[in-house]
Amino acid sequence: MGVFFSSISGILIIIGLIAVGYGLSALGWFDDKSTRLIAKIVTQVALPAYMISTITKDFTAKKLIKLLPDLGVPVLSMTILIFISILLIKVLKIDPKHKGLFSSMFFNSNTVFVGLPVNMALFGEKSLPYVLVYYMANTTFFWTLGTYLIQMDGEVKGHFKLKTTLKKVFSPPLLGFIIGLILVMLHIQLPKFLMSDFQYLGGLTIPLSMIFIGISIYNAGLKNVSFHKDNLAILFGRFLCAPLLMAGLFLFIPATPLMKQVFIVQAAMPVMTNAPVVANLYHADSDYAAIMVTETTLLSLIVVPIIMTIIK
Known part of the structure; x- marks a missing residue:
């Protein structure tokens, strides 16, 4: 029973932080301008700093080189999920204004905010290297293709422009991720005061993201939480398709039991x-x-213990 509660502690923490954002919105603390400001702080300041501090702290050049071959598994899994999402968009006739978001949420999972604490609770610190390998693949996919697809939902379609596309792809969080990798591979150590700054700024990522989600839920209205086809298809992707696909890949790809367990759990995490x-x-x-x-975070309270029972 202790393991059961530990495995969902990360999810309960996130729900609590979301409730703070929701409650403050109900009190009238936020308007559209302040909400967009929070989004900018998270994506353009906190997340890049988080990437740099996390990668330089948790990786060494030797560890990166050793783990690089394992990146192929989540990359292959997410690539297949992308094609499945495209097929479902056509078959289910997903709302056109949701196409990009649908695909992005279908193949990307919450590997850090929920995945990291859940895996640490289930498997201990020995799971950290595999958690971060999946995180690298997931982060790269989200801040390149995933972000690009989301942006396409929110813009008038026009002619392809290479400069504009590259600017979208190389977003601040991905640039922070790349800088972190370069620092590790070149054995460059930044001054301690600068790393402390990155750590403090990066620490804003989780609480501000959760507060923003709470604000968005309040603005959307809980009455709009429903289970129509667009929503159900995402739930299918996150909690059935993704973990089953990952388990299926390991029928053909040799891996340690721990790597299999961590990757399957990471694949079944909620939406980013x-x-x-x-x-x-x-x-x-x-x-x-x-x-x-x-919806996916709440449902994780049920799904995570089930997956834990199956793979443990």
Whole structure:
């Protein structure tokens, strides 16, 4: 029973933080301008700093090189999920204004805010390298293709422009991620005061993201939390398709039992908490994204213990 409660502690923490954002919105603390400011702080300041501080702290060049081959598994899994999402968009006739968000939420999972504490609770610190390998793949996919797709939802379609596309792809969080990798690979150590600054700024990421989601849920209205086809398809992707696909890949790919367990758990995590933030920043449907983060996070309270029981 102790393991059961430990495995869902990360989810309960997130729900509590979301409730703070919701409650403050109900008290009238936020308007549209302040909400967009929070989104900008998260995506353009806190997350880049979080990437740099996390990677330089938890990785060494030797560890990165050793773990790089394992990146192929989540990359392959997410690539297949992208094609499945495209197929479902056509078959289910997903709302056109949700196409990009739908795909992004279908193949990306919450690998850090929920995945990290859940895996640490289930498997201990020995799971951290595999958690971060999946995180690297997931982060790269989200801040390149995932972000690009979300932006396409919020903009008038026009002619392809390479400069504009590259600017969208190389977003501040991904640049922070790349800088962190370069620092580790070149054995560059930044001054302690600077790393402390990155750590403090990065520490804003989780609480501000959760507060933003709470604001978005309040603005959307809890009455809009529903289970129509757009929502159900995301739940199918996150909690059935993704973990089953990952388990299926390991029938053909050799791996340690711990790697299999961690990757399956990571694949079954809720929707990325940054999806509503990015959607709001680029005028996509952030309410839809916030509702899906809420639904998948709440459902994780049931799904995580079930998966834990199966794979332990």
